[in-house]
Amino acid sequence: MESAVDIESLATWMTDQGLGAGPIDNVTPLAGGTQNILLRLTRDGRDYIFRRPPAHPRPNSNETMRREARLLRAIAGTNVPHPALIADCGDESVLGVAFYLMEPVDGFNPVGQLPMPHAGSPAMRHAMGLALVDGIAALGALDHQALGLADFGRPDNFLGRQVDRWRSQLAGYGEFADWTGPQALPSVDAIAAWLERHRPADFTPGIMHGDYHLANVMYRPDSGDLAAIIDWELATIGDPLLDLGWVLATWPDGSGASTVSVTPWEGFPAPAELVARYGAGSARDLSAVDWYHVLACYKLGILLEGTHARACAGKAPRDTGDRLHSRAIHLFDRAQALIR
Structure with missing residues (x-):
């Protein structure tokens, strides 16, 4: 390097x-x-x-x-x-x-095996989960226009563009030879149709990180507080509630199919507590939070399927492609369970 x-x-x-x-x-x-x-x-x-x-x-x-x-x-x-x-x-x-x-950040990334004292304290791990959503509640509350970021994204019709954007991405994988096709992802069309029917009528634009989960933050070495949010390359002006949906879609659920793994996991908050914590620190309307969760599952599942499509064509390792395909299926199953 x-x-x-x-x-x-x-x-x-x-x-x-x-x-x-x-x-x-x-x-x-x-x-x-x-x-x-x-x-x-x-x-x-x-x-x-x-x-x-x-x-x-x-x-x-x-x-x-x-x-x-x-x-x-x-x-x-x-x-x-x-x-x-x-x-x-x-x-x-x-x-x-x-x-x-x-500036260097005095902290650690939590993915994988946690260090001490976090590994030895369920209470500290609980605080880590709450601090994660505190970070995006604070980010989404910033006035992006006052910060000089009025032209940093295209918030107009941001939600209206989402399903077509990712549906097109999925269709584009057809260029890869021997890809198993969108039919291998459960209920993909039904989930897209549900997202279109239930799309929130409006939202308040704000700064969103774009790829917010446990792998893209650092924690302080002596507490459950965030030291820094990192990897801002997908940040834009859009609907910050999609960052909350992304946290929920990537939150480990004990199935082993999550895109993020942290050990030990005992003590981290349940998803409902994450939503409640976000609501306590944000003025945003959370009545459609399941919609953002489903959209995040849909988007992330399609992104992961891209590696599987490339693997089918010999352009990515087959074991990696198969693993991410399994995770994509898990995300679509989760989305289907949410819309039932």
Whole structure:
């Protein structure tokens, strides 16, 4: 990963930004939830987190970096926990890509085996679940226009576009040879029709993270509080209640088919308590919360099915494709149970 970054050019840019002098030391790759490159580095005794697109950027990767940096700058000083932006560079001529620098976060990601003291405290794990929804309640309460983000998304008809958007995505998988087809996903057409019939008439636009679940947050090492919400690449202006739906769709249910796994799980709140907690911290109308839960299951199931379709055509590992296909089926089964 370090080889994907011209450290000398980065040092020159940092000097121009007033960010220390001398060599950059202790360059360490960090694991992230995406293919984006994350490095921890030190200069003049100060630690930084460096973030740039993948070694082989997608067509929109640089614009995504610029959007992430803009969002982090806009929410600075708010009560939403996030990595503090230090500086950003949208000029691709410096390193060949857009990039930015953040303050390191003192915290851990909870996916997998929890560390102590969290692993030993059901009460602390309960607090972790409540803090997760507190984060999006705070995010959704921000005035995006006052923060300079009026043009950060397309909230007009946001909900009206959703089913067609993901139905088209699913149909597009037909280009992959030997894909089992949409008929392998239970009730996919019935769920889409239900979503269209029961779509909320209106909503209050706000900032939404776009991929909000336990894998995209960090917790403080000594409490159940959030240290930071991370991986903002899908953030936009839309309906923040879809972030709550995403939490519910990804919330482990003991089936082993969840997209997120945390151990030990005992103590984490039940979904109904998450909804109640969100409602206590938000002025938004939660009467249609099941609709957002179903939409999140529909959208996430279709996204996971994409890897299965690619695996059928030999463009992704078959075991991964089969595993994600099973999770997609589980999500559609969950959606079907919700609409009965």
